[in-house]
Amino acid sequence: MSTSTISTSSLPVASLGTPRIGPRRELKFALESFWSGASDEKALIETGVGLRAANWARQKKFGVNVIPSNDFSFYDQMLDTSVMVGAIPEIYRWNGGPVPLATYFAMARGAQGKAHEASCSHAHHGQDAAHGVPALEMTKWFDTNYHFMVPELAKDQQFTLASRKPIEEYEEAKALGYQTRPVLVGPVTFLKLAKSKDAGFNPLSLLDRLLPVYIEVLRELAYRGAEWVQIDEPCLVLDLDIVAQQALHYAYAEIASAVPQLKVMLATYFGGLGANRDTALSLPVAGLHLDLVRAPEQIDELTGFPDDRVLSLGLIDGRNIWRADLSRLLDRLEPVIAELGKHRVQIAPSCSLLHVPIDLALETGLDPEIKSWLAFSVQKLEELTALGTALSDGRAAAEASLKASDQAATSRKTSPRIHDAKVAARVAGIDEPMRFRASIFAERATVQRERFNLPAFPTTTIGSFPQTTDVRNARSAHARGALTDEAYKLYLQNQTARTVRWQENIGLDVLVHGEFERNDMVQYFGEQLAGFAFTAHGWVQSYGSRYVRPPVLFGDVSRPKPMTVEWWQYAQSLTKKPMKAMLTGPVTILNWSFVRDDIPRSEACRQIALAIRDEVADLEAAGAGMIQIDEAALREGLPLRKSEWKVYLDWAVDAFRLCSSGVRDETQIHTHMCYSEFNDIIGAIGAMDADVISIETSRSKMELLDVFRDYRYPNEIGPGVYDIHSPRVPEIGEMTALLKLARMRLSDTQIWINPDCGLKTRKWEEVRPALANMVAAARELRASA
Ligand code: GLN
Ligand code: ZN
Numbered sequence: 001m002s003t004s005t006i007s008t009s010s011l012p013v014a015s016l017g018t019p020r021i022g023p024r025r026e027l028k029f030a031l032e033s034f035w036s037g038a039s040d041e042k043a044l045i046e047t048g049v050g051l052r053a054a055n056w057a058r059q060k061k062f063g064v065n066v067i068p069s070n071d072f073s074f075y076d077q078m079l080d081t082s083v084m085v086g087a088i089p090e091i092y093r094w095n096g097g098p099v100p101l102a103t104y105f106a107m108a109r110g111a112q113g114k115a116h117e118a119s120c121s122h123a124h125h126g127q128d129a130a131h132g133v134p135a136l137e138m139t140k141w142f143d144t145n146y147h148f149m150v151p152e153l154a155k156d157q158q159f160t161l162a163s164r165k166p167i168e169e170y171e172e173a174k175a176l177g178y179q180t181r182p183v184l185v186g187p188v189t190f191l192k193l194a195k196s197k198d199a200g201f202n203p204l205s206l207l208d209r210l211l212p213v214y215i216e217v218l219r220e221l222a223y224r225g226a227e228w229v230q231i232d233e234p235c236l237v238l239d240l241d242i243v244a245q246q247a248l249h250y251a252y253a254e255i256a257s258a259v260p261q262l263k264v265m266l267a268t269y270f271g272g273l274g275a276n277r278d279t280a281l282s283l284p285v286a287g288l289h290l291d292l293v294r295a296p297e298q299i300d301e302l303t304g305f306p307d308d309r310v311l312s313l314g315l316i317d318g319r320n321i322w323r324a325d326l327s328r329l330l331d332r333l334e335p336v337i338a339e340l341g342k343h344r345v346q347i348a349p350s351c352s353l354l355h356v357p358i359d360l361a362l363e364t365g366l367d368p369e370i371k372s373w374l375a376f377s378v379q380k381l382e383e384l385t386a387l388g389t390a391l392s393d394g395r396a397a398a399e400a401s402l403k404a405s406d407q408a409a410t411s412r413k414t415s416p417r418i419h420d421a422k423v424a425a426r427v428a429g430i431d432e433p434m435r436f437r438a439s440i441f442a443e444r445a446t447v448q449r450e451r452f453n454l455p456a457f458p459t460t461t462i463g464s465f466p467q468t469t470d471v472r473n474a475r476s477a478h479a480r481g482a483l484t485d486e487a488y489k490l491y492l493q494n495q496t497a498r499t500v501r502w503q504e505n506i507g508l509d510v511l512v513h514g515e516f517e518r519n520d521m522v523q524y525f526g527e528q529l530a531g532f533a534f535t536a537h538g539w540v541q542s543y544g545s546r547y548v549r550p551p552v553l554f555g556d557v558s559r560p561k562p563m564t565v566e567w568w569q570y571a572q573s574l575t576k577k578p579m580k581a582m583l584t585g586p587v588t589i590l591n592w593s594f595v596r597d598d599i600p601r602s603e604a605c606r607q608i609a610l611a612i613r614d615e616v617a618d619l620e621a622a623g624a625g626m627i628q629i630d631e632a633a634l635r636e637g638l639p640l641r642k643s644e645w646k647v648y649l650d651w652a653v654d655a656f657r658l659c660s661s662g663v664r665d666e667t668q669i670h671t672h673m674c675y676s677e678f679n680d681i682i683g684a685i686g687a688m689d690a691d692v693i694s695i696e697t698s699r700s701k702m703e704l705l706d707v708f709r710d711y712r713y714p715n716e717i718g719p720g721v722y723d724i725h726s727p728r729v730p731e732i733g734e735m736t737a738l739l740k741l742a743r744m745r746l747s748d749t750q751i752w753i754n755p756d757c758g759l760k761t762r763k764w765e766e767v768r769p770a771l772a773n774m775v776a777a778a779r780e781l782r783a784s785a
Contacts, residue, residue, distance in 0.1 A: 010392040011342055013384045014066035014312055016230060016267055016289065017183055017352025018055045019377055020073060021541055023359055027051060031074065031545040035109075041101055048074060052169065056178045062378060063385030066346060068230060069173045069180035070166040071354075074101075075108045075544050078148035078193065079136070081185045082107070085213045086162035087194075089152045091133050099162050108149060108544060110135040137195065138543060142234055142270045143640055144319070144355055145550075145592070147543035151194035153203045159213045167220050174225065181265065182221055186233035187214050188247045193235075204247050211251060215258045222262040228286070230265045234351075236280050237271030237291070238640055245279045256284040265289055265312060269351035270319075271640050272298050286310055293317045293350035299332060303339050311340065314350035315387065316380045321356055321538070321552060321594045323375040324383050326398075326405040330390055337391055347384055347391070353377040357538035357549075369417060370533050370554055372408050412598060415555075420530070423556035426610055427603070434613075435657045437665070437689065441715050444665045444691060451625060451666045452578055456785060457739070457753050459778045460510035460718065462672050462694055463582045463628065464518070464758035465499050466767060471516055492517050493570060500574045502768075507775045510578050510626060513571035515760065521584045521630065522592045526551035528563040529611055532593070551593045553604060559611040562618045569622055580670060581624040584632075586612055586655040591633035602651035612659035620663050628670035629660055629690070635675055649684040656688045668692060674757040676700045682711045694718035696756040698730075702741035709745040717746060720756030721777065722770050727762070729770045735777035748785060753778045 021027045030047035033039040052072050059067050073080050083104055088094040092103050102111075112132025137150040166182050173180040187210050194203040221229060235244065255264065263286035272295025273280050280288060288305070289312035290298050302311060315333070316324050337345055360376040375383060386401035395402060412418060437444060478488040499514040518524040526532035532551045539547040564581060572579040586608035595604055612629065619627050634656075639648050660669045671690040676697055678685060685693065697704055697719035705719055719742050721735040735753075742751055753774060759767050 011337075011388040012065040012346045013063055013381070013388045014181075014265075014289075014346045014348040015059050015064045015068055015353065015381065016232075016269070016314075016318070016348055017068050017071035017354055018059060019354055019356070019358050019541070020051060020055070020071070021358075021539060021547060022051050022054075023362060023537070025539055025547065027074075028545040028547060035105070044074070044101075048072065049172070052172065053176060056173055056176060056180070058378065059381060060178065062381035063388070064381055066228070066348075067173070067178050067180050068183045069169045069178075070182045070184065071352060072169065074104070076148050077183075077185055078141075078151065078190070079104070079108055080163070080165055081190050082136075082149070082151045084161070084163045084165060084217070085190075085210060086160040087151055087153055087157065088162070089136075089154075094162075096160075096162075106133050107136050140636060142237075143636075143638075144270070145540070145542055145548065146355060148193070151190060151203075153191075153194045153196050153206060155196065155198040155201050157203075157206055157209065159206075159210050161213050161216050164217075164220075166217055167224065170221055170224060170226055179225070179227070181228040181230050182226055183230045183232065184214070184217070186231045186235070186266075187211060187251050188244065189233050189235040191247070192238075192244060202243070204243055207247050207251060211254050214251075215255060218255060218259045218262055222259055226262065228263045228265055230267050230289075231285075232267045232269075234267070234269050236266075236268040236273055236276045237295075239642055240276055240279070245276070248279055248283060252283040252285055263287065263310075265310070267312070267351075269294075269314060271295055274641065277301075281306060281309075287312055287346075289348060290314055291350040293319070296332075299336055302336055307344070310344050310346060312346045312348050314348050316349045316375075316383050317597070318349040318351040318353050318380070319355050320597060321374050321376060322597050323373055323379065323405060323408050325409040326383060326387060326390070326402050327395075328409070329387065330395065330402075333387075333391065342392060347388055349380055349384070353380060355540060356380070357535065357540055359537075362537040363535050365536055366533065367417075369411065369415060370552075372404075373412050373554065374552070376538070418555035418596075418598075420556035420558060423558050423607055423610075427606055430606070430610075430658065435654065435661055437661050437663070439665050441689060441691065444668075445716070447666045448668045448691065452668070454509050454578075455778075455782060456748060457751055457778050457781050458509040459753045459775055460508060460580065460694075461503075461512055461754055461771070462674075462756075462758045463512050463515050463580075463630070464760035465512075465514035465516070466762055466764050467516070467760040468764070471495060475519060496567070496571055497574055500571055500579075503771075504575055504577060506772050507779075508577075508771070510580050511571070511575060512580050512582060513567055515582060515758070517567055521632070522589050523551055525563060525584050525589055526553075526593065528561075529557050529559055529608070531555040531557035531607070548592075553590070553593045553595050555596070557604070557607040557611050559614050563615055565615075565618050565622050568619060568624055572623065578626050579624070580626040580628050581619045583612055583615060583619075583627065583629045585629045585634070585671065586659055587637060587652045588631050588633040591637045602655075605651060605655045606658065609655040609658040613662050616659060617662055620667050625666070626668045626670060627660075627663070628672060629656070630672045631656060631688075632672065632674050634673060634684075635677065635681055638680065645680070649681065653684050653687045656690075660688075660690065670694065672757075676704045678704055678707050682707050682713070686711060686713055690715060692716040692718060692752060694720065694752065694754050696720045697742075698723040698738060698756050702738055702745065705742055705745040714750075716750050716752060718752030718754040719746075721753060722755035722774055724755050724757050724759055724762055727766050729766055730773060732773045732776045732780065735774055736780055739777065739781055753781075 034044040083099050138147045141148045170182050191203045265287035266285045267289040269291040287310035291314040357376045359378040386398040390398040474491050477483040495516040496513050503511045538549050542548045568581045586605050589608050590605045668691045670692040672694045674696045721738045722730050
């Protein structure tokens with residue numbers, strides 16, 4: 001029954017994957033240098049070899065017994081899988097031989113196009129390759145901020161073993177003395193996340209063509225000495241239909257019969273198995289990994305698992321940066337492991353550590369108390385080793401680690417840095433009137449119309465103007481101390497003044513200040529709010545060579561002083577036109593941060609909402625008539641399972657209402673969402689009750705407005721008419737055509753005219769003619785309407 005390969009004396013520590021970017025972002029610099037032509041293929045490949053060797057060594061050093069290989073990637077593991085199985089769309093003109101790096105990167109980033117430059121924290125790229133080959137589509141990996149390249153499969157798709165990367169990296173590790181457990185993205189998850197240009201075609205139907213390639217890889221891994229492989233099927237935490245369930249049965253039965261000598265650790269993560277439990281348990285695999293951080297209730301069901309199955313317990317949070325409470329974990333685990341028997345248990349992070357920064361030791365500037373609460377990938381491995389020791393040899397054997405963990409847990413429970421009685425009192429004092437505007441939209445709209453007296457189809461922009469190299473250089477010079485506060489402020493004032501004057505000259509109706517003073521739409525606010533900390537090296541891969549450094553929301557949030565009022569005042573002082581104030585909303589601030597795990601997310605969000613509410617009040621008091629509260633990340637916070645959507649949307653909408661409802665009727669609240677799928681959330685959008693919402697629509701031919709029409713959405717809407725993800729300047733006629741489509745779905749009094757999103761990633765040479773054309777389109781429309 002038991003699997004003899006795992007020694008019974010100590011509990012193995014397994015790693016499902018490790019960050020690939022390097023502690024000092026070595027991979028980013030190597031990639032970008034290669035792409036720019038400054039270094040050659042050989043240098044890039046050597047960097048990869050070095051990073052992998054360092055990753056294996058680091059994991060071994062920190063006590064990992066089950067070390068992964070093939071978790072490294074130059075760009076993305078889904079792209080690697082597409083290439084492995086030869087799923088390379090024709091436009092990339094692959095000739096069937098070994099896949100050149102140039103082809104790989106063309107799929108990742110497009111060819112002859114420039115990569116997205118500035119700091120757009122969400123995913124839009126590949127679009128710039130307007131004149132060459134476009135990149136594959138990119139989308140978020142489950143509910144993470146990691147973006148993968150979406151496999152593109154045709155109805156008549158053929159698969160073939162086109163890249164031997166899993167085998168090569170297994171051999172590479174072996175040559176260095178590591179017996180690894182290679183990682184593959186599972187065939188069902190791969191197909192389930194794939195897209196096809198052929199309408200109505202389900203890529204899952206390609207499974208029987210795909211499996212032979214997987215089997216070829218698995219056979220060869222087994223032949224070369226691999227005992228185990230890890231196959232990731234995170235689709236097992238989604239709502240699965242019968243087709244997907246059957247696909248799983250079929251795939252793993254085929255694999256088991258074709259490669260019986262190889263043991264498969266089937267990895268699930270980002271949630272619980274839920275209704276897929278029976279499916280998962282009936283698959284003929286040697287091991288099953290469960291995420292016990294996201295779905296801790298699964299601990300109680302373990303003893304019902306088939307006893308020939310090795311269980312990999314995902315105990316340490318691979319999605320967040322908090323130090324674990326080891327004693328509490330042991331309290332839960334000891335009885336379960338006693339019952340299961342040590343021989344069938346491994347302990348592991350909940351998922352790959354790809355989603356957390358590498359090493360907390362690099363954070364020399366962090367406040368020591370805050371630092372004592374955190375664990376990055378290296379520290380998480382140390383925690384696992386301590387857990388493993390305590391579970392196999394008793395707690396005394398891990399005394400020092402347990403003591404440090406206890407101390408951190410106690411200090412987090414009581415530290416005045418975290419707990420602010422004033423914030424608690426304010427949250428407790430939230431009442432119904434705080435969630436409602438004084439009047440309904442129709443009445444507010446009447447007073448707002450009188451106040452602003454805007455023309456029909458008013459024109460505006462979303463907030464930011466180009467963050468040029470010049471602007472970024474000034475910011476970093478100021479951060480270095482090379483530019484004084486005074487000089488920097490003067491510089492920003494000049495940028496702002498020029499931008500305001502320019503907007504006035506071209507005839508925009510509602511102006512913005514341009515956001516030149518902001519490094520990032522979340523960080524800028526986090527830095528001014530109590531309760532947030534920032535790391536120096538806490539980079540996490542977002543996509544390709546683009547990494548983000550999310551703020552750490554560690555404590556109760558409050559706003560010591562106004563954050564944006566001065567810049568708004570300065571900008572408004574330059575013009576008689578309405579100057580729209582610009583804020584980031586509570587849900588977006590939350591969703592783009594590492595969030596504390598000692599209170600519910602909803603609670604943390606409510607605290608941020610109160611802080612933003614204060615800012616809204618101060619802006620109104622200073623005279624701002626229009627205040628935009630961006631909720632760019634509201635939709636991406638949707639839970640993976642539909643059954644959990646309502647709870648999330650309820651508190652997300654509640655937070656928005658809390659921050660925006662304290663204003664008078666004549667103050668116009670705007671919001672902005674830069675995506676184009678509203679079917680699932682239109683009810684929530686309605687409940688937010690913003691006076692004006694601007695959305696991304698230019699690429700969807702206004703079809704997404706159907707859902708607003710069908711819902712009879714009554715408030716005002718600015719459907720984007722200018723695709724800011726492309727350097728191309730839209731013609732007047734294209735924009736009037738889009739507006740014509742919008743008018744078929746909305747009433748004229750609802751419509752605003754604006755770009756899809758902020759302009760920070762564009763160049764002034766593109767923005768100037770594009771916005772001038774947009775204003776001209778509005779004028780044409782007014783003349784003809
Ligand atoms: N106001 C922000 C900007 O214009 C909004 C950015 C966003 O939605 N991602 O840059
Ligand atoms: Zn946007």
